[in-house]
Amino acid sequence: xxxxxxxxxxxxxxxxxxxxxxxxxxxxxxxxxxxxxxxxxxxxxxxxxxxxxxxxxxxxxxxxxxxxxxxxxxxxxxxxxxxxxxxxxxxxxxxxxxxxxxxxxxxxxxxxxxxxxxxxxxxxxxxxxxxxxxxxxxxxxxxxxxxxxxxxxxxxxxxxxxxxxxxxxxxxxxxxxxxxxxxxxxxxxxxxxxxxxxxxxxxxxxxxxxxxxxxxxxxxxxxxxxxxxxxxxxxxxxxxxxxxxxxxxxxxxxxxxxxxxxxxxxxxxxxxxxxxxxxxxxxxxxxxxxxxxxxxxxxxxxxxxxxxxxxxxxxxxxxxxxxxxxxxxxxxxxxxxxxxxxxxxxxxxxxxxxxxxxxxxxxxxxxxxxxxxxxxxxxxxxxxxxxxxxxxxxxxxxxxxxxxxxxxxxxxxxxxxxxxxxxxxxxxxxxxxxxxxxxxxxxxxxxxxxxxxxxxxxxxxxxxxxxxxxxxxxxxxxxxxxxxxxxxxxxx
Numbered sequence: 443x444x445x446x447x448x449x450x451x452x453x454x455x456x457x458x459x460x461x462x463x464x465x466x467x468x469x470x471x472x473x474x475x476x477x478x479x480x481x482x483x484x485x486x487x488x489x490x491x492x493x494x495x496x497x498x499x500x501x502x503x504x505x506x507x508x509x510x511x512x513x514x515x516x517x518x519x520x521x522x523x524x525x526x527x528x529x530x531x532x533x534x535x536x537x538x539x540x541x542x543x544x545x546x547x548x549x550x551x552x553x554x555x556x557x558x559x560x561x562x563x564x565x566x567x568x569x570x571x572x573x574x575x576x577x578x579x580x581x582x583x584x585x586x587x588x589x590x591x592x593x594x595x596x597x598x599x600x601x602x603x604x605x606x607x608x609x610x611x612x613x614x615x616x617x618x619x620x621x622x623x624x625x626x627x628x629x630x631x632x633x634x635x636x637x638x639x640x641x642x643x644x645x646x647x648x649x650x651x652x653x654x655x656x657x658x659x660x661x662x663x664x665x666x667x668x669x670x671x672x673x674x675x676x677x678x679x680x681x682x683x684x685x686x687x688x689x690x691x692x693x694x695x696x697x698x699x700x701x702x703x704x705x706x707x708x709x710x711x712x713x714x715x716x717x718x719x720x721x722x723x724x725x726x727x728x729x730x731x732x733x734x735x736x737x738x739x740x741x742x743x744x745x746x747x748x749x750x751x752x753x754x755x756x757x758x759x760x761x762x763x764x765x766x767x768x769x770x771x772x773x774x775x776x777x778x779x780x781x782x783x784x785x786x787x788x789x790x791x792x793x794x795x796x797x798x799x800x801x802x803x804x805x806x807x808x809x810x811x812x813x814x815x816x817x818x819x820x821x822x823x824x825x826x827x828x829x830x831x832x833x834x835x836x837x838x839x840x841x842x843x844x845x846x847x848x849x850x851x852x853x854x855x856x857x858x859x860x861x862x863x864x865x866x867x868x869x870x871x872x873x874x875x876x877x878x879x880x881x882x883x884x885x886x887x888x889x890x891x892x893x894x895x896x897x898x899x900x901x902x903x904x905x906x907x908x909x910x911x912x913x914x915x916x917x918x919x920x921x922x923x924x925x926x927x928x929x930x931x932x933x934x
Contacts (some may be wrong), residue, residue: 459769484793501634506904507868507934508829509638511631512773512784514812516804517612518657518791519860521838521853524565524801526861527599528580529881531566532840536848539864540841544883551606552841553794555855556691561843562881566798575872584805587813593872594816594825595863596932600885601891603836603857608657608792611835611857614892616663625667625912627896628922629784632666632673633912634905638780641738643676643731643930645783648769650680652790653803668914672724673824675785678772680764684743688736698734703729705823715736721887727834742775755817757810770811774818777828794843795852816865829867829902831895836860860894866900890929897926902933 451930471773495827524527554560571578572592579597581589588595605611610620625633627646638925647664666673666737690699704742707726714722745753745761749773759765766788788808812832819825837860838853845851859878865871876888897907900921907926911918 455535481790501906501910502904503906503909504904507827507901508532508866508902509827510777510780510784511628511829511831511867511899511903512787512815513831514785514786514808514833515612515615516791516808516832517659517787518608518652518655518788518793519611519834519838519855520804521565521793521797521801521852522599522859522861523838523840523882524567524584524797525582525805526597527697527878528569529564529880529882530569530841531880532562535562536564537561537846540818546884549606549731550860551855554839554841557843561837561846562840563842563846564852566849574874575870579872579874581643582805584801585809587810589751589783591813591816591865594820594865596865596869596871597861597863597873597874598876598890598895598929598932599859599861599874599878600884600887600889601833601837601860601862602889605836606855606857608644608782608835608855609660611855612663613659615833616837616880617667618893618896618923622660622662623667624919625673625921626662626664626675627899627921628664628675628785629666629669629673630900630910631783631903631905633669633905634900634910635782638782641731641734642742642749642776642779642781643735644781645673645675645785647675647677647785647787648772648831649677649787650764650766650769650789650807650822652788652807654790654800655792655794656789657792659789662772663787668919669912670720672722672727675783678739678743680768681761684763685735685739688739690736698841699733699736703733709905737777742779743772745771752818755814757814759807759924760811766807767811767814768817771818774815774822774824777819777824778822782925793838793852795845796850797838797852798850819866825866827867829869829899830865831862831899832864833862834860836880840883856883863930870932871934873932875929888931891925893922893926894929898929899920901928 540562568583569580571580572589574592577591581592595759603611603614605614605620613622614620616626633642645664649659666674690696706729710722710726749804753760756771757767759767760771762768769786773786777785791804814828816825819828835858836855839856842851843854859882876890877886878884879886900907907920911920
């Protein structure tokens with residue numbers, strides 16, 4: 443059928459239902475609105491032209507191992523060489539030029555392409571072997587708390603990406619493409635699974651400021667793109683007011699607010715019936731969600747009901763809103779309340795120079811809280827159903843950017859191989875996957891690309907990455923585009 447003919451057919455059908463709703467009073471329109479406000483599937487979730495009574499749910503497609511995701515993104519790209527990918531032989535190659543046979547003519551950023559030398563910079567930090575289900579994993583002295591939960595983690599040493607700069611690199615990890623404008627990972631999960639808590643958004647974003655060079659953190663990283671806007675991430679702010687205008691202004695009671703929303707909702711409902719614009723129904727849902735969040739968010743962000751042992755486990759900064767420690771505890775509380783996708787950003791990992799000083803500060807801020815999050819989820823029975831990801835947008839070079847000394851160096855961007863870790867939600871605990879060369883520069887076995895990671899995580903959520911699609915501009919789009927394979931070796 444020609445798209446224009448299909449549009450007019452759907453328009454006629456939808457107009458019929460709209461007229462029937464007006465004729466029946468409460469009618470079908472009110473039923474659709476009730477579904478919008480109370481169920482996991484709303485009219486705004488539908489593709490334009492589809493009717494609420496005929497559409498199929500996007501997912502899940504099969505039995506899920508995980509119900510939700512906690513994704514900790516280390517913005518700026520941590521150095522795998524100083525944290526996870528132990529290369530002891532590099533100490534014998536200090537200040538030697540990186541061999542051409544290793545670099546293989548691979549592209550460099552504009553920050554180091556003009557260097558006359560590429561001096562090898564071994565990590566100055568001590569590594570120790572920690573027990574896991576295999577022969578043990580070598581981890582840096584910078585992350586002793588994380589090392590203490592190594593038995594729960596799966597380390598992938600052979601991640602690689604096409605992006606060599608931060609903006610496209612972060613965009614690729616968040617949306618499956620380097621080009622801006624596509625829906626974020628969290629939005630796809632919200633679209634595929636819907637909400638499990640009517641009083642909180644399905645997708646929540648938490649941001650912590652770091653201690654090094656800061657990259658721009660654009661709101662489009664958690665945007666819904668062409669998906670209905672109800673699936674975009676809701677950013678909770680640090681400080682005393684996590685959501686702007688959460689409290690009613692002086693002189694306005696909750697009952698006043700309810701009457702106002704009822705009136706605005708009625709006007710929006712009329713507009714929805716007139717224009718047939720699904721975004722109007724999304725607007726109704728967002729107003730109602732904001733009303734419910736006036737009650738749910740203050741309770742969510744109040745840590746007074748946490749016992750002293752839990753607060754101590756997350757570290758001394760847990761009671762400072764906006765810190766990584768506070769956001770890790772908040773992530774656990776969001777997981778308990780059924781939020782589907784919880785995104786934590788930790789800024790400040792972009793260490794082009796003075797890396798030893800900056801990475802000490804960064805790891806001091808994240809190590810204890812992220813380990814506490816894993817322990818806390820496990821002791822509460824949530825880890826098995828929560829998929830946890832810790833990653834940056836790419837890795838760091840083995841050679842030093844700029845001046846190299848025995849105790850100071852910088853590292854440039856390196857997309858060819860880097861390390862991330864996963865835990866819970868059907869991931870095999872206590873394993874390492876993939877192998878890099880002796881310079882942590884190239885992949886020797888088991889490469890993993892971003893689309894593979896996304897496909898695997900969607901699989902654990904019960905979503906088939908090839909079937910989770912949304913039609914726009916005449917074609918079906920998906921998070922993994924035309925790529926992606928499930929990494930079966932890391933699954934239970």
